Structures are given as structure tokens and as C-alpha cells.
Amino acid sequence: MQALDAWKTRPPRNPAAWLVAAAKRRAIDRLRKGGARGRRMIPLDEALPLQDVPTSDDDMDEIPDERLKLIFTCCHPALPLEAQIALTLHTLGRLSTAEIARAFLVSPAAMAQRLARARSKIRDAGIPYRVPPADLMGERLTAVLAVLYLIFNEGYTATEGNRLVRADLCEEAIRLCRLIAARLPDDAPEVKGLLALMLLHHSRRSARVDSDGDLVTLEEQDRSLWDEALIEEGSALLHDALSRRAPGPYQIQAAISALHAEAASAEATDWAQIAALYGVLAEMTPSPIVEVNRAVAVAMAEGPRAGLRLLMRLHDALSDYYPFHAARADLLRRANEAEAAADAYDRAIRLCQNALERAHLERRRALLGG
Amino acid sequence: MQYMLLIYGDPNRQSTEAEMQGYFDFTKVVRQRGAFISGEPLHPITSATSIRTAGGSRGLVTDGPFAETHEVLGGFYILECKDLDETIGYARMINAIDDSTVEIRPVMDFAMEKVTPGG
Known part of the structure; x- marks a missing residue:
């Protein structure tokens, strides 16, 4: 309690060290408690690893185990997801509270409060500071990867x-x-799968926006701008992950991204295989959004009408989801149904919150006339 | 740390023999591990009485629980656990008995707060 009160008036300069210190204090409390009541003495070796509390970011980099423990603590499922994201960025990232607040469109004061609440929950609820034991590793790692992927996606297509x-x-x-x-000591192919996925996506960052700052679709991107070093690294990681024969959603998505990366042009892309991979992904993680992507891939492989047939089934589930209308508009355009395409673009434009994406949709809409 | 595990379930469902046995076994396990502080099942929600302040009057006595929910408190444990993960492990054992929802609440310890050095 006192640590929290102190924090309220004097925010920690190094949040990572603060968390470590808070966890250490808890360990000491437990030791005292055990001694005072003669119940469940905590073995010393359990409390001791927390004694060398790093004090600066440089120190933290030299103690990788501490950083790993921090990630698992920040992404504990007992914390609300948005707090997990904020805490991970603030504790392990290099962004200030104000920058994180800006990225998630809340005021710095609101972000500071979110972080403070998360910290007090870590302490008061006794969220452990450690790399989870084997029996919890699977579920906890999934939570960590989900947070990292959300952070990446927020960066990749800022929602607003x-x-x-x-x-x-x-x-x-x-x-x-x-x-x-x-x-991570054991082989968890999904970690490499996610890293590969992010690297492969990130390799296109320079090609996704043109010199006017406008969005360029995958199909129209200048592929010479793709970052070959990242593609190579991502593909190698993916290869390594897939060789473990334990495929997961991140590996599948990375495989899709790798097929794009390998293709010399949109036309030369192996769309049939991409459609099949989306089918596998839909089985692993059923979601209408995956189905939209599958429909687009099918359209590229077999023609726009095949894709439109698949999209039709998703209308009820996705009538408020702008990428659904954008995909439908694009396929209608390819099928030479200008009027229906224009309607679909209009709906997508109304729903889209990102100014650049909206501008792109408006340009497409304008090309149709009407 | 001490944690209270509040067990919520469907008030219209009678516990089966196997579920009762599940709770006996669970209690045995937490006793054997030295985690058990206390724990009791509660009489059905129909036996509940609430005292509240309403319309400016204090101490009003009414029948029934304090809030209408479809899951009602049916029992509790107070356990001494190392951390939240250990407690989650116990809560999952309870959840596995009869699909109850288990809310974990850390117990405040004022005695400890006083001897903990600040900062």
C-alpha cells in the first residue's frame, strides 16, 4: 500500500525497476509473514533472485531473464487487455506515457491512471513476477504473443x-x-512464427505509403522497395518454425505473408495456396475476418465472382466492418459491376476511421464515376 | 497472501453427489497443503436477508440478496497462497467440480501493512 501511495505522488522514473522492486518487497513481506505466523515459510531461494534489482535500462538489457519475467508479468491474463498493452509498452518499450497515450488515443492523464491501476493490481492481487512454470507456459505465452501482435497491428494500421x-x-x-x-529456453514455434509474420509485414513499410503519403495496396506496391533483409530473416524464421511440425495461427499467417514476399508481382502470386492457407487458418481460429481474406484470395485465384459468393455469406456478421465492404467493392469492380461497387465503396468510406485508408477508398470510388 | 475464493453458481441447480464429493476432496487437498484457512458452503439464496439504506432510511431489512444476478454466491474459501497463480490453480480445481464461477479476492492485511517499510 505504501509503495502505491508513494508512487501516486512520485511516479517511478524507471517503471521496469519499479515492478521488480515491488515484487521484491512482496517476497520480503512473505518471508516476514511466514516467520511471524509460523505458516508456510517461504524458502529463501525463492525470494533471493529478486535482490539484484536493476536500476537502468542498460542494466535491464544485460539481464535478459528480468525482461522476460517482466513481459510475462505485464501480460498476465488477470490484467485487462488494454492494461497489458499499456504496461508492456511502458515497462519494456522505449515510449513515454504521453507517446503511448497518443498511440491509443487517450489523454496522458488517462493513460497514467490506467498504468497506475495495473500496477496496484499486480501488487495487491499478488501477480507473480517470474517466467511461468511449464504447466502455465502455453496459455501465458499465448497471452504475451497476443499483446505483441496487437501492438504491432496498431502500429501497422493505426486504427484512427x-x-x-x-x-x-x-x-x-x-x-x-x-x-x-x-x-525462451524451449522450442515454441509460434514465437518464431509471430516474429516471422511481423518481419515479413514490416518489410513492406516503405512501399505501403507513396511520396504523397497515400496508401498503396499490396497489388500496386513497388516491390523493389520491400526490405529484402527483413524478408530473408522472416522467411528463415518461418522455415525453422514450420520444421517443428506444430503449426499455429501465427505460422500460417507468416506463411501467407511469405508467399506474397516471394512473388514478383500480384499476378505471379500463388493465390491458390494462399486461399488454402486461409482455409487452414479459418479452421484454427474461426473468424469472419479470416473469411474475408480467404474470399479475396479465392477471387484472385478463381475470379471475382467466386470470391463474391464467399463474401455474400458474411454480410450479416460483418455489415459494420469496413474491410468487408472494401473487399466487396474491389471484387465488384473487378467483376465490372460499377454501380454495386460504388455502393460498397460508399459504405466502406462511411465506416472507415483511418484518414489514409479512407482517402484510398475515395480515390477508388472516384475512378468508378457515378 | 490470503485470498478469498467466492464461488458463484446457478441457484436452481442441486449439487450432485459427485460434486459434493469433489468439494470434500478439494478441502482435503488444501488442508493437506497447509493452504486452508477457512471455507464453508452457504444456505441457498432463498435464505438470504439484506440490510440496506434506501430512501434516506438506514437499516432497512429486506428479503433476498443485495443484487439480482443469475449466478449467486454459494460458498467460499479463504486460502493462504504464494501468489495469484497458485490461487488460480485452486480456483480452477473448484471450477472443474461443477462449472462454478470463482472470484478471487486478495484479503487486505492491515497488520502487515504496518510493519512493511515504506518506499
């Missing part, structure tokens, strides 16, 4: 605002995923 890509968020997610991939 005037910038399409927030490279800082993407790079933070990649950096943290690298850290986990390098330090």
Missing part, C-alpha cells in the same frame, strides 16, 4: 488518425518478440 503506419509501435513489438524468441 492521419498516419497509416506507426513504425515505432511496430518496431517495439518486433524488438520484444525477438527478445522472447532468443531467450
